[in-house]
Amino acid sequence: MPLIPSAPLRHTAIALLAIAVLPLLPEPPRTARQGLLDTILIRELLSVHTRNTPTTYYEGREGPTGFEYELARRFARQLGVSLTIRADHHIESALEAVRQEGDMAAAALPLEPDLPGVVFSRPIIELQPVVVYRRGLPPVETADDLPGLTLGAIGGAGTGRVLNELQADYPDLRWEASSEVEVAELLGQVEDGELDAAVLFDHQFRLNRLFFPDVERGFLLGDPLSMAWAFPADHSLTLVEAANRFLSGLHESGELEALVARYFGHDDFLEYVGTRTFLDHVEARLPQYTELFREAARASDFDWKLLAAVGYQESHWDPQATSPTGVRGLMMLTNATAGDLGVSDRLDPAQSIHGGARYLRQLHDRLPESIQGKNRLYMAMAAYNVGLGHLYDARRITEQRGGDPDLWADVRESLPLLQQREWHSQTKYGYARGGEPVIYVRNIRRYHEILSYVERSRREFPRLNARTTQPTPIDP
CATH class of the missing domain: 1.10.530.10 (Lysozyme)
Structure with a gap:
């Protein structure tokens, strides 16, 4: 199922990756959180918590890039402020950081309306869970094939929720979920035999499949989830409302669909052609x-x-x-x-x-x-x-x-x-x-x-012909 716009590890030393070369102003007092959007506009800086992954934020060939980075950059530009990226998180730490510090988390987060301490934006795109498995195992084509397999998932990504629902029909289903791994590590564990299979999102697998040739795509699992941004819940909804207006406009103009195609619609550009x-x-x-x-x-x-x-x-x-x-x-x-x-x-x-x-x-x-x-x-x-x-x-x-x-x-x-x-x-x-x-x-x-072979052949084959059919030598 294609990724489409929907209507709506380890802990490391904290490294601040500043997109704008500006000094970080101290966070306003907790009481000022009631007007977080006003605070952001006054300090002229939007702070975003994210993950260092290919679908969120990373340093690419052309500089900072990633689907969520691009969205956050455009949102900051619409607000008329600079952007600071904190990319040292996994999913759970990004959520905790936004609860404690603000301003927002954009880290491929599944929309969970009842999650304490945060409030989510409208959905941005759909996230379709998919099962992948190690090449050489019997084909994993339906949920009936999952019990008995060593199964892995990323903690907090939303795939655990899908597996929990599936377990109601398959009581023997077991899996390991860790927030300390990202997609590449998870696929590496499948390829190396530490896991038999894993559940992740389809676009994540398509972006990484070229690097893990011994991991096979199995089947789509359950209904799509929604990806959204998270904001601290202990202030007014002005920042969330501004984000929703921005995302709605991006969707209505077709720009969101273009960004999805740009980042997730080309998973084979490095394939070796015949x-x-x-x-x-x-x-x-x-x-x-x-x-x-x-x-x-x-x-x-x-x-x-x-x-x-x-x-x-x-x-x-x-x-x-x-x-x-x-x-x-x-x-x-x-x-x-x-x-x-x-x-x-x-x-x-x-x-x-x-x-x-x-x-x-x-x-x-x-x-x-x-x-x-x-x-x-x-x-x-x-x-x-x-x-x-x-x-x-x-x-x-x-x-x-x-x-x-x-x-x-x-x-x-x-x-x-x-x-x-x-x-x-x-x-x-x-x-x-x-x-x-x-x-x-x-x-x-x-x-x-x-x-080089073609060039040599074009030189040598005419010479061979010259020895038998041509009286005049041919210049190399």
């Missing part, structure tokens, strides 16, 4: 850009086929491409990166290709001198995808685990750990979809190999 499809694109699309790749390669001192492989991984050589997160063009540059590179039109193939080549060269040259050869190239490509900050975080994790931070083979083992709270809570830049750059580099290397 060799036949790639070769078809080599014949049909690449020739019109080959000379641009050659020019950019001469200017940046890269193999033109490597740049072409990066371009294919980014956009399938489509100069009009736009990603779910807003990067655009054949080399999929962010708006900020394009500005830094002097690219005025990201959709112009020449500007995009030359800009992408310069950006890859900058990343390559900024890496520590201790990283050499192919290791340096692969890490530069990974940084093109995930950002230098997250790459450096992965290098530090590699050292912690006893690996060599200058070897791509070791760093690529650490990058996926940025999806796990246990590890990303210790880093400077926090959560990242660390499995992506691993797949990204693997794909580019394979595309590059195929392009």
Whole structure:
């Protein structure tokens, strides 16, 4: 069932991630809570409690991103205030923080009207529970298949409520729910055999499934829940009412549906396409850009086929491409990166290709001198995808685990750990979809190999023909 707009770990040291570079003003006295919206407008700052996950908030390639971050940013802009994000929470701690501190929690929270100490906004989107299970087990296709399995869920996410309801019909049903794990850890436990199956939300699985190939999608479980924002209950409803007006307007204008499609409607953009499809694109699309790749390669001192492989991984050589997160063009540059590179039109193939080549060269040259050869190239490509900050975080994790931070083979083992709270809570830049750059580099290397093979073949096969049918040698 698609995610659609509806009508309506461990505890870590608290890290304040300020989106606006502003000093935090002290919280008003408890008695001032009666006018929380007025207080926010006076201090010109909205404080939001959230989680460091791909569906809520994280540092992406283009800066702070995430579905709930984008909603909160727009809400703050409508109020005319700056935004501060506290992203060190899990679900239960986000709710407790909003009870004690305010202003609001936006952390993929299930709407629970009777929850003490908080009041919820109108529903934002639907959350459809789904059962997933480890590949190799007998198919898990209905609720009849669940008793006897070791089942896991995220505490406070709302899936436990669905399981409680199901237990009335299946008394032998058992599960473990923990607020100390996030989706990546839960799927990792299924893949590693610690759990047989898990219940999470369908959009969460679609966003993460590429990184857990041994986890199968089972079946949709129960009716959809609603996601909503939470506010402290001990003040007037003016802030809640303002949020409801904002969310209603976003829904009526179609912007909410567009945001859902942007963040949750593209779960296969990193999939490796078949060799036949790639070769078809080599014949049909690449020739019109080959000379641009050659020019950019001469200017940046890269193999033109490597740049072409990066371009294919980014956009399938489509100069009009736009990603779910807003990067655009054949080399999929962010708006900020394009500005830094002097690219005025990201959709112009020449500007995009030359800009992408310069950006890859900058990343390559900024890496520590201790990283050499192919290791340096692969890490530069990974940084093109995930950002230098997250790459450096992965290098530090590699050292912690006893690996060599200058070897791509070791760093690529650490990058996926940025999806796990246990590890990303210790880093400077926090959560990242660390499995992506691993797949990204693997794909580019394979595309590059195929392009090199094609180029060699086009040189050699005419020569072979020349020996038997052509009297004149052919220039390579």
